[in-house]
Amino acid sequence: MASLTTPTSFLLFFSPSPKPFIKKSSTPILCHSTTSTSPPPEPTSSTSPSLSDQLKPLSLTFLQTPTTPNPKPKPTWVNPSKPKPSVLSLVRHKRRHPHSSPNPNPTPLALLSRKLSLSTTDAQFSAAIALAFPAGAPPPPLDSSLHLLSTLRPWQNSLRFFHWLKTTSPSSDATPTILYNVLMKSLRSARQYDLVESLARRMLDENTPLDNITYSTVITCLKKCQRYDDAIDWFERMYRTGVIPDEVTYSAVLDVYARLGRREEVVGLYERARAGGWNPDHVALSVLARMFGEAGDYDGIQYVIGEMKGSGVKPNVVVYNTLLEAMGRAGKPGLARSLFEEMVSTGLAPNEKTLTALIKIYGKARWGKDALELWERMRANSWPADFILYNTLLSMCADLGLEEEAEKLFEDMKMGGGCRPDSWSYTAMINIYGSLGKAERALELFEEMIANGVEPNVMGCTCLIQCLAKAGRVGDAVRVFETSLARGIKPDDRLCGCLLSVVALCEPEEMESVLACLEKANPRLVGLVKMLGEEGTSFDEVRDEFRGILNEANVDTRRPFCNCLIDICRNRHYPSQRAHELLYLGTLFGLYPGLHEKTSEEWSLNLRSLSVGAANTAFEEWMKSLSSSVDNLELLPRSFSVHTGSGTHRFSQGLPVAFASYLKTLDVPFRRDELRCGSFVAAKEDVISWVQSRAAAVAT
């Protein structure tokens, strides 16, 4: 890549299509397209064709819907020697029923299980088992073995029992599949996922048949540790070895593809199974709904609802919860509300998750009134609440600035039974007081939290530091940071961004103490801050180091980092070109999409996502480019506008006010737009005469 020469003006608003210098390789993709918001293309299949690729031609055959009704449909599968290929078996595995009848009293077997569970070493276990099953005595019957395998604790004892069983039974006897399956389930609940997979490999090695239960257990284990590709390998192995998945295994795999974001393949597999005569159940529909919700795909959600109605499945509470969540993600709060009313009217009782999903949706939509009404209705109907629901309500109050309601809820939690405030609850309260500028109350809550033995989390610590610094209490903010670090909080990128903003806004004599905090969290950022302050640092050095830091940072914190660094450069009187260099790089890296727009009617500058310093810097660049346009006699629009937003958002740093006062110092023709809140406008004639008068001033 050719090195970019240090430009005197960064041509921010001219460069036709800036090529980002971001490494092209893997995960940290910093170069978003600035024009398109469409998701990245689906990953293409690798070396061997995937299962769904192989199934595609068949799927097309099945999915053909004749445009004209065919009076005599020709059966597709006429040759009985060639059975209709099916991707899934419509028959579920029969559940095995133990021979013994249920007994309310602890059986000898249950007592034995307890005794064996006391073992903590191989030797102890061997001794205990030798007592229960003396040499020469018959081995335990299958039912007893199954009971022991699934009830022994901890999982090591299940494994020891399994090994003992294998050594005691004659080697000619194959180990029944069910023993493996039950052991696997036990290991899965102990989160020993790798062990489950190695047991499945052992079954393959010793030719113990794997059935649908084995496969679905292995697949869900791999799913739980995000080894999705391995899960798909096992699924494909089923077909290779002639085991046709049933609906349980099939929906587990649909979920695997869904979590990989391979939506087209999920739909392909789903429709393929539908074409084979399968009627989806609640689980499959939930998987689809979750997937479309995750993607914010409203059409997909409608498809699921259509499938539900079409196949006659009456949604249960889980399906409703998933659909509600999906509606929320797709940004349809009104539809979520009607779906909820539909659910209640069918007589289904909402549970904690239903209500949590709704409160989240109402909060995001800023429907405080609806959220509070729902809360009243919950109490009136005695609908269930848990601490997640309480915390969601508190967070909603924090987002909407509902101080009194939050305090009432928080008191409820302290008084009530099972829902004691935890670090999330305290964080929400600190967030409320912090965003209302009540630094003292926020600090009191932090101290109360620690006094009550609730460990602070990184979010609460960030909120508190932010609010203390805003109140000018930088020393307290530094102390909170030190305390939190000492209590084992691991600073994340958000906290670093928060510290960086304190570096920008604190008094000069406080800067070193804040940088010392940041040094412990992200020394590289401190290095960059120092580099920026030095006269001798070249543009290329800034670019490379800044890019390196951004590539390491969480995507959501990249723009805040850039904003804060620009503020630091301006507030600390760093070399004057620095702020412009950073804004240029930020734009190049795609951190400020849609910064300016041109229509024939109006050219506009959108400063809404910029900090005060970044906004001023961007405005200066923009005015430079407008001057050039005037000088070059370009076709100009009737008006020019700058948008700062109304400043009512909770995180707003008062940009409209700051920008208005900055405008006054500049003597530029922009004036507040009386019609559009947070906008500033100038007419073409005023801009032209301003440019000409400046040129005249320079000439004299």
Add this chain to the structure above:
DNA sequence: GTAGGGTTAG
């Protein structure tokens, strides 16, 4: 807890 799949938080 006596074989397998889906839903909850900045």
